[in-house]
Structure formats: C-alpha cells, structure tokens
Amino acid sequence: MKLAILVGTLAELAGVGLTATATWLIMRAAEHPPMQALTVAIVAVRTLALAKGALRYLERLTSHKAVLSEAVELRGRVYDDLAHREHVPSGTALTRIVTNVDQHLNTRLRATLPWLTVALVGATAVAFSGFSLPLVAGLLINLALLPWLAIRNPRDLTPLRARLTDQTTELVHSKEELIAYGLFDEKLAAATKTAKELSRGERTRDLTPLAIAVQFATAIALLAQHEPGWLIMAAVATFEITIPLAALTMPRPEPTGEPAPAITHNAPELHGRTAIVGPSGAGKTTLLNAIAHDLEPSRGALADAHVFHTTVRTNVLLAKPDATQQELDRAAGITELDLNWDQVVGERGEEISGGQRQRLILTRTVLARPEVLLMDEPTEGLDPLQADRVLAKVLDDHGGPALVVTHRTEQLALFEHVHHRRPIGDDHVRRVG
Structure with missing residues (x-):
C-alpha cells in the first residue's frame, strides 16, 4: 500500500505540474518570446503528460495488487476463525460477514488511499506556494470538513438498494405468476417508488457542489491577492483531486449475530x-x-442454493464430504444430473445452465439426506x-x-x-x- 500511495502522489503531482506549466507556457507565449525561451516548458509539458498517464496506470496496478493481497490474508483469517467454531453461523450471518470484509477492503481502496494521496499532494502544493493562506484554508476544508460531513451521520442506503434488487428480481423472474394473480402493476409501482427514494437519497448526501464551491472560492481569493496565473491554475488542479473526497462514505458494519x-x-x-x-x-x-x-x-x-466456483464434485460433496463415488452417482441418478464430476461450474454456476444448476443443488440435497x-x-x-x-x-x-x-x-x-x-x-x- 505504501508503494501505491507514493505512485499515486507522484501521478497527481504530475497532473498539477502539467496544469501549472501549460498555463505558464500559454501566458509566456502571448508575449512572443524567442522559441528558445519556451523550449524547456514545451519539453516539460510533454514529459509531465506522459508521466501522468504512466504513473496513473502504475498507481491502479499497485493499489489493486495491495488490496487483493490484503483480501487474501483477511479472508483467510475469517475462514480459519469460522472453521474452528463449534457452531457455524447461518447463511444470513455468513453473508453479512462477507459483506463486512468487502466493505473494509473497498474503504481501503476508495477512501483511505485517495485521502492520503490528496493530503500529500496538498502539503506539497502549499509548501511550493509559500504557504498561501487561501490555499491552506481551502485544502483544510476539502481534506477535513467535507469527509467529516460525508461520514458524520450517513444515511445507510444499503437497505434501499437491497429492496430494489429484490423487487427487480421478482419482477423479472416471477412476471407470469404476478400477472396471473393480478399483482404485477402493484409490484412495479412499488419498485418505481423504491428507485425514486434511492435516487433522492443519493442526491441529498452528495457534497460535490460544496467541494466545487470551495475550489472556485480559493481560486478567486488567490486572484484577489494578485497571485500569478500559473499558481492559480496549479491550485485549481490541486483542488480537482479533492472533489472525490466529498463522496466518501464509511459504511457501518452489518451485525453478524443470528437474526430473530x-x-x-x-x-x-x-x-x-x-x-x-x-x-x-x-x-x-x-x-x-x-x-x-x-x-x-x-x-x-433449508436446501442451500449457493453454487461455488469449483468442480461439480466439490459442490456436491459439501453435503457429505466423506461420500463415496457410488453415493455420488446414486444421488446424480435421482436428480438426472448430466454433468462431469470434474467440470468447473464458474462463479455462481455461470458455466452451466440454470436447469443443471438446480439439479446440482438437488443432488447435494439428496446426498445430505x-x-x-x-x-x-x-x-x-x-x-x-x-x-x-x-x-x-x-x-x-x-x-x-x-x-x-x-x-x-x-x-x-x-x-x-x-x-x-x-x-x-x-x-x-x-x-x-
């Protein structure tokens, strides 16, 4: 993660330097100086533009690699903890555990890393500007106040998203049944209402307009102090990378206890x-x-309907790990499962048909007895x-x-x-x- 922070900081500094250098070049070119006076700036602009792209790619590569490595370690610890428990949590509790792990990793990638990068870039820009007061004030607002407002009392929209997913799935997969019972229009209206409520929730918690207002207020303050144009544009470029901080969210961990x-x-x-x-x-x-x-x-x-990204044999053996091949073949015969035992079914069974997936689950049920x-x-x-x-x-x-x-x-x-x-x-x- 340290390497990702370093590379990300260099990429953003390259972007700020590119904006400042390009602005200076345009201003200087308006004076019609000899070409030799612009050569260094021209080379710098091209170099910074290439460096920004390369460093941005490297930042994405290193940050995702770091988070994926952490994911392997964290998920391994969670698995070890569950494996040594006498009581295995229910499917709902396990789903919440997985959600919490994913939220932790997403926070590292989408919140912690950007904030640290912006903080380092902002400190560099402030030092380079001679500790300009408007720049310091603006960065403090965007680095501290905006994230605090975003996470101080967040409205958890996860239940709304889950409800909309369930309603959409029901409309798609149970359309004929809903029409038969005269409930389709009612369910469609309920899903539409949920979608509108979710859209309102997303809009009301977006602090991006405030971040943009802080950015332009700082630029105007610098302009009022008669700062050079290249410095004002560099400050604007610095604030551009702080705007995503307005959308930071810190999801609350879901309770992993058994539901009533x-x-x-x-x-x-x-x-x-x-x-x-x-x-x-x-x-x-x-x-x-x-x-x-x-x-x-x-x-x-209740028959477990989850299919794991592994072979048919491993999926079925979850019901009885010590089952013999004869027992497996007998269960498959009852459910008419026509898959090779060593075939990999893919994520959530995407490599097999829906009917084969259902028969695989039934085979597991028959084997469990x-x-x-x-x-x-x-x-x-x-x-x-x-x-x-x-x-x-x-x-x-x-x-x-x-x-x-x-x-x-x-x-x-x-x-x-x-x-x-x-x-x-x-x-x-x-x-x-």
Missing part, C-alpha cells in the same frame, strides 16, 4: 409431504426460513416434464417429512397436504386426494 426468527402463523405440521403455494409476496419463503430456523441442525435445514426436507422452488428452470419427474424421485428417495414451495399446480398431486398462503394472512391447509 420470523413469527410463523399457521405453519404446517412437519409430517408427510406438504406443498406451500400462494401468490408472490405472500410470505412463502419467509415461512420456510422461519421453520428452518426452528429446526435442530441435526434434523435438517436430512430428516426434514425444506425446498423453495427446487425445480425452477427445468423442463416441466423433467421438473415433475425429478421432484417425484427426490421426494420418494427422501421418504420423510417434506415442505416444498412451488407455483406449479401440476406438482400438487405429489403431495399429501397443500398449505395455501395469502397476502392478508388467511392461510389454510387442505388434504389432497
């Missing part, structure tokens, strides 16, 4: 096969998560005929209590009970057949 379980009204009993159906927004997934939270870890949990099976749209993305066939085989192999969220009415014949969820909470259970 949701209240489960009229939850179905854990016996036999039960399908949970209802319109989008009726709380089907919330109900499933709440039931999973109440279960003892040894009895089972939990006492209670909880699944949320387990066959989404599969061909309808294959979806019904695979779900039937998974349920037959499981044999025990199973709760499955599904929107396919054709699959209800596979279940002994159907638990209906309504947005207004008038849930009821009926027996099939």
Whole structure:
C-alpha cells in the first residue's frame, strides 16, 4: 500500500505540474518570446503528460495488487476463525460477514488511499506556494470538513438498494405468476417508488457542489491577492483531486449475530409431504426460513442454493464430504444430473445452465439426506416434464417429512397436504386426494 500511495502522489503531482506549466507556457507565449525561451516548458509539458498517464496506470496496478493481497490474508483469517467454531453461523450471518470484509477492503481502496494521496499532494502544493493562506484554508476544508460531513451521520442506503434488487428480481423472474394473480402493476409501482427514494437519497448526501464551491472560492481569493496565473491554475488542479473526497462514505458494519426468527402463523405440521403455494409476496419463503430456523441442525435445514466456483464434485460433496463415488452417482441418478464430476461450474454456476444448476443443488440435497426436507422452488428452470419427474424421485428417495414451495399446480398431486398462503394472512391447509 505504501508503494501505491507514493505512485499515486507522484501521478497527481504530475497532473498539477502539467496544469501549472501549460498555463505558464500559454501566458509566456502571448508575449512572443524567442522559441528558445519556451523550449524547456514545451519539453516539460510533454514529459509531465506522459508521466501522468504512466504513473496513473502504475498507481491502479499497485493499489489493486495491495488490496487483493490484503483480501487474501483477511479472508483467510475469517475462514480459519469460522472453521474452528463449534457452531457455524447461518447463511444470513455468513453473508453479512462477507459483506463486512468487502466493505473494509473497498474503504481501503476508495477512501483511505485517495485521502492520503490528496493530503500529500496538498502539503506539497502549499509548501511550493509559500504557504498561501487561501490555499491552506481551502485544502483544510476539502481534506477535513467535507469527509467529516460525508461520514458524520450517513444515511445507510444499503437497505434501499437491497429492496430494489429484490423487487427487480421478482419482477423479472416471477412476471407470469404476478400477472396471473393480478399483482404485477402493484409490484412495479412499488419498485418505481423504491428507485425514486434511492435516487433522492443519493442526491441529498452528495457534497460535490460544496467541494466545487470551495475550489472556485480559493481560486478567486488567490486572484484577489494578485497571485500569478500559473499558481492559480496549479491550485485549481490541486483542488480537482479533492472533489472525490466529498463522496466518501464509511459504511457501518452489518451485525453478524443470528437474526430473530420470523413469527410463523399457521405453519404446517412437519409430517408427510406438504406443498406451500400462494401468490408472490405472500410470505412463502419467509415461512420456510422461519421453520428452518426452528429446526435442530441435526434434523435438517433449508436446501442451500449457493453454487461455488469449483468442480461439480466439490459442490456436491459439501453435503457429505466423506461420500463415496457410488453415493455420488446414486444421488446424480435421482436428480438426472448430466454433468462431469470434474467440470468447473464458474462463479455462481455461470458455466452451466440454470436447469443443471438446480439439479446440482438437488443432488447435494439428496446426498445430505436430512430428516426434514425444506425446498423453495427446487425445480425452477427445468423442463416441466423433467421438473415433475425429478421432484417425484427426490421426494420418494427422501421418504420423510417434506415442505416444498412451488407455483406449479401440476406438482400438487405429489403431495399429501397443500398449505395455501395469502397476502392478508388467511392461510389454510387442505388434504389432497
């Protein structure tokens, strides 16, 4: 990181020097001096322009390398800590831990590094100007006051972004279901409202106009003191690199404790096969998560839908690390998984199709053999005929209590009970057949 700070400072100084030298060259050229009097300035302008570009590239290279090295070390420490815990946090808590690690690294790259670079460049500019009072005052405002205002009482927009992401995903992936239940326009209006609220929040906390006002006020003050034009332009160039400081944010770490379980009204009993159906927004997934939270870890949990950037074999073995090849082949046969065990699936399974990803997750579930099976749209993305066939085989192999969220009415014949969820909470259970 020290090398990145040094290179970044040199790059910004090259930019300030380029502006000052170019301004002096223009002013001097207006006097029509001999060409020899301008030769040094011309060479300096070209040299500084090339140096700025090269140093900027090197700064990006060294800063990202430093942060990535720190990421490896920090994530390794987090993994070691989790590996030695007797109780493994839930998926929600793990997601928050990952978010906090990413926020820490992003702060190092987007906040700490720029601030230190600007501080060093500003100190150099102040010393070179003979400690000009307007320049000192302006830099103190931009280096201290603006970041303080930005992080003093920030409005956390993360919940709004998360809500907008969820609403957008629901509109895209559940469009047919929403239209069928007459909820599409309502959900679209809610997403539009969230987007507008997020846009207002982004605008109200942007201090860039104040930073620009400080920059021009300083330039006017220098002009009033009859400072030379090249010095005024150099000061303006110095302030240009302080403007991003107005957008600094210090996100608060997310709590990593276990969230309180949701209240489960009229939850179905854990016996036999039960399908949970209802319109989008009726709380089907919330109900499933709440039931999973109440279960003892040894009895089972909600089927994990995350796919890691590794081989199919490693992804499936997460459910049972000591499984034999025979057990793997048996589970794959039930879910009709048609992937090579050594194939790498890519980030979040991007190297395989959506249906293959779903069957990989189901294969992991079959291999785990939990006492209670909880699944949320387990066959989404599969061909309808294959979806019904695979779900039937998974349920037959499981044999025990199973709760499955599904929107396919054709699959209800596979279940002994159907638990209906309504947005207004008038849930009821009926027996099939």
